[in-house]
Amino acid sequence: MRDLAFLAEEHYQRWAGDLRDLLLAMHRAAEEWRAQGAAQVPLHEQGEWIAAYHELLVAGYAAQAPPSPRLPGQRGRLKQTPARNLLAALTRQAGRVLAFLADLRVPFTNNQAERDLRMVKVQQKISGTFRSDDGATAYCRLRSYLSTMRKQGRGMLEALSAVFRGSPLPIAWGS
Numbered sequence: 001m002r003d004l005a006f007l008a009e010e011h012y013q014r015w016a017g018d019l020r021d022l023l024l025a026m027h028r029a030a031e032e033w034r035a036q037g038a039a040q041v042p043l044h045e046q047g048e049w050i051a052a053y054h055e056l057l058v059a060g061y062a063a064q065a066p067p068s069p070r071l072p073g074q075r076g077r078l079k080q081t082p083a084r085n086l087l088a089a090l091t092r093q094a095g096r097v098l099a100f101l102a103d104l105r106v107p108f109t110n111n112q113a114e115r116d117l118r119m120v121k122v123q124q125k126i127s128g129t130f131r132s133d134d135g136a137t138a139y140c141r142l143r144s145y146l147s148t149m150r151k152q153g154r155g156m157l158e159a160l161s162a163v164f165r166g167s168p169l170p171i172a173w174g175s
Contacts, residue, residue: 001109003086013083015060019090022052026101027108034104041101049101053094060087116147145171 001020008017026049033041041049060083067078080088090097100106123130123139130136142163148171149159162169 003082007083007086011083013060013063015056015063016083016086019053019056019060022049022056023097026053026098030100030104030108038104040104046098046101050094050098053098057087057091057094112147112151116143119143 001023004016004020004023006016007013008020029045029049030041040046064081064084064087067080067084070078100108120140120143130139145163145168146156146159149169150156152171154169159169
């Protein structure tokens with residue numbers, strides 16, 4: 001979403017803004033189906049969304065200037081623009097990008113995963129590193145446990161208290 005917003009706002013790529021709007025509309029539709037208790041967006045609706053997604057990718061490719069020709073003696077891969085790189089990734093990873101339509105348990109963004117990793121990086125930044133591999137492992141286990149408990153609606157104090165009593169709360173595994 002950030003890359004699409006950047007291309008739309010800074011490089012005036014209209015397709016990027018349209019694709020961002022389409023993805024947000026897909027997200028709203030998925031939320032509505034989730035609220036109704038559905039496991040997935042109905043197949044006919046998924047097909048319409050996916051077709052619109054690919055139409056905008058085609059428009060994006062059409063809006064790009066042709067790549068510069070290879071210079072004599074130039075080797076390796078030609079440098080691509082950020083727009084072409086994003087289009088290639090969105091085309092190659094379309095199944096993953098749109099997975100939230102087929103399985104409503106899949107989150108729309110990876111923000112939670114980024115948040116989960118951020119604290120490890122903050123810890124490394126503040127102290128420079130972990131003192132031992134065992135300390136790093138313990139830290140990551142505890143952070144993972146607390147993140148899971150938060151996602152399951154459990155209180156952090158309750159979860160930590162259970163750990164220090166020697167009987168951590170059970171983790172409910174999804175089906």
